[in-house]
Amino acid sequence: MFVLNPKTLSASTFIPKYFIVPPRSSIPPQFSNFKSRTYCKSNQITERGVLFDTGDTFFRHESATGRDLGVLSAALYKQTKGQLRVLDAMCGCGVRSLRYLIQSKADFVLANDANESHRRVILDNLGQVERFEGEQRRWVVTHNEATRVLTDCYLQRDYFDYIDLDSFGSDSSFFLRATFSSLKLDGLVYVTSTDGFSSGGHRPFHSLEAFGAYVRPMPYANELGLRILIGGAVREASVLGYHVTPLFSYYSCHGPVFRVLLQLKKGKLPEKRDYGFICYCNRCGNSQAFSWGKLGRISCPCNNTIKDAASLVVSGPLWTGPLHSGNYIMEMLNLAEQWGWVGEGAGTGLEKLLKQMFEESDPRLPFGYIKLDEVASRAKTNTPSISTITSALHKEGYAASRSHIAPNAIKTDCPMAGCIRIAQELHGC
Numbered sequence: 253m254f255v256l257n258p259k260t261l262s263a264s265t266f267i268p269k270y271f272i273v274p275p276r277s278s279i280p281p282q283f284s285n286f287k288s289r290t291y292c293k294s295n296q297i298t299e300r301g302v303l304f305d306t307g308d309t310f311f312r313h314e315s316a317t318g319r320d321l322g323v324l325s326a327a328l329y330k331q332t333k334g335q336l337r338v339l340d341a342m343c344g345c346g347v348r349s350l351r352y353l354i355q356s357k358a359d360f361v362l363a364n365d366a367n368e369s370h371r372r373v374i375l376d377n378l379g380q381v382e383r384f385e386g387e388q389r390r391w392v393v394t395h396n397e398a399t400r401v402l403t404d405c406y407l408q409r410d411y412f413d414y415i416d417l418d419s420f421g422s423d424s425s426f427f428l429r430a431t432f433s434s435l436k437l438d439g440l441v442y443v444t445s446t447d448g449f450s451s452g453g454h455r456p457f458h459s460l461e462a463f464g465a466y467v468r469p470m471p472y473a474n475e476l477g478l479r480i481l482i483g484g485a486v487r488e489a490s491v492l493g494y495h496v497t498p499l500f501s502y503y504s505c506h507g508p509v510f511r512v513l514l515q516l517k518k519g520k521l522p523e524k525r526d527y528g529f530i531c532y533c534n535r536c537g538n539s540q541a542f543s544w545g546k547l548g549r550i551s552c553p554c555n556n557t558i559k560d561a562a563s564l565v566v567s568g569p570l571w572t573g574p575l576h577s578g579n580y581i582m583e584m585l586n587l588a589e590q591w592g593w594v595g596e597g598a599g600t601g602l603e604k605l606l607k608q609m610f611e612e613s614d615p616r617l618p619f620g621y622i623k624l625d626e627v628a629s630r631a632k633t634n635t636p637s638i639s640t641i642t643s644a645l646h647k648e649g650y651a652a653s654r655s656h657i658a659p660n661a662i663k664t665d666c667p668m669a670g671c672i673r674i675a676q677e678l679h680g681c
């Protein structure tokens with residue numbers, strides 16, 4: 253699709269064509285399903301002190317935490333790079349665009365939604381920015397199909413610092429190549445998937461199409477949802493000669509919603525072992541990650557071999573590396589503290605989440621999580637409490653943490669047999 257890479261050509265000025273709105277008939281049929289689903293009738297809502305109207309657009313209160321994380325990361329970008337141009341490619345009522353302008357102090361936001369009927373509510377919401385700040389307009393609203401907007405920006409060498417892709421299902425994969433083409437190097441993409449069927453391994457051929465990963469049922473399905481989303485992005489970036497790494501990954505059961513913040517860099521993935529396959533053994537409950545070279549020769553320490561396909565399950569290729577950067581999560585937590593979003597009187601949700609993400613970023617912790625119900629059923633005991641089993645694991649020198657993805661699970665480098673033994677010892681067996 254893209255032959256020239258203008259990022260490597262000299263920069264030139266251009267006249268943005270954002271106001272050109274194509275007739276609806278120019279939207280390809282696969283994107284014609286733009287009817288807004290009204291989850292919340294026209295009403296005014298305040299999110300972290302920002303007032304906006306949801307109109308008749310698709311809006312979910314439950315996504316507020318995902319929006320908080322986006323706003324924090326965009327603000328950190330602005331603080332470190334000194335500039336911030338955001339493309340909110342599927343803006344709905346424009347709440348994110350508004351928050352990027354007001355809270356992240358974006359220099360410019362292009363708010364796009366293919367559904368033209370959202371125009372009034374988006375304009376009203378973003379119109380507040382000038383009313384309160386009395387400054388020149390820093391935003392533009394368009395109603396194009398997202399790939400067209402992204403491709404136009406790429407062709408005009410109008411690169412963005414931060415692109416928010418908040419699409420339905422597994423659609424985001426469709427936009428990734430055009431997104432990476434219109435993003436600055438070191439720029440950030442905040443991408444969403446709501447495809448819980450693929451991560452559950454219920455439609456491996458669909459996940460293959462959408463994310464390039466053949467996924468089969470495994471106990472840590474919701475982590476797989478994040479890993480196939482990142483893995484799909486790694487694949488798309490590599491086609492263009494780039495690589496991406498996640499700064500944070502966030503799962504919310506409301507939807508479900510999988511969100512990752514990716515940073516674009518030039519060249520190949522530095523750590524090849526971060527992209528590969530994972531294998532789960534139904535017989536012993538252990539998991540392992542492995543690269544292309546070992547595919548076909550995989551066996552489990554319990555002597556289960558790939559020939560016993562029913563009990564040794566392989567998924568991939570997908571992202572097998574870290575889900576978060578610990579340092580980055582700390583920076584987000586510090587900023588959230590400065591803004592009064594965490595700490596005394598701020599509610600515990602965001603603080604708890606960021607602290608759990610920080611714990612999960614311990615490099616000793618492998619991919620996946622172990623559900624304590626599975627430990628209990630293998631150990632034939634009652635389910636141990638998370639705090640008891642994690643402190644027992646720490647005492648034995650293992651790394652162990654909660655998982656923000658699954659409330660009744662732990663992440664640990666202790667093999668399943670060790671967890672079973674500890675659970676039995678805790679119950680005096």
Ligand SMILES: C[S@@+](CC[C@H](N)C(=O)[O-])C[C@H]1O[C@@H](n2cnc3c(N)ncnc32)[C@H](O)[C@@H]1O
Nearest residue numbers: 283310311342343344365366367396397398418
């Ligand atoms: C999940 S909603 C966005 C919600 C919004 N970002 C928020 O946080 O409230 C997805 C939006 O994408 C729009 N949309 C769907 N497919 C699109 C496409 N191909 N191009 C542009 N917009 C699209 C829909 O009209 C819808 O408003």
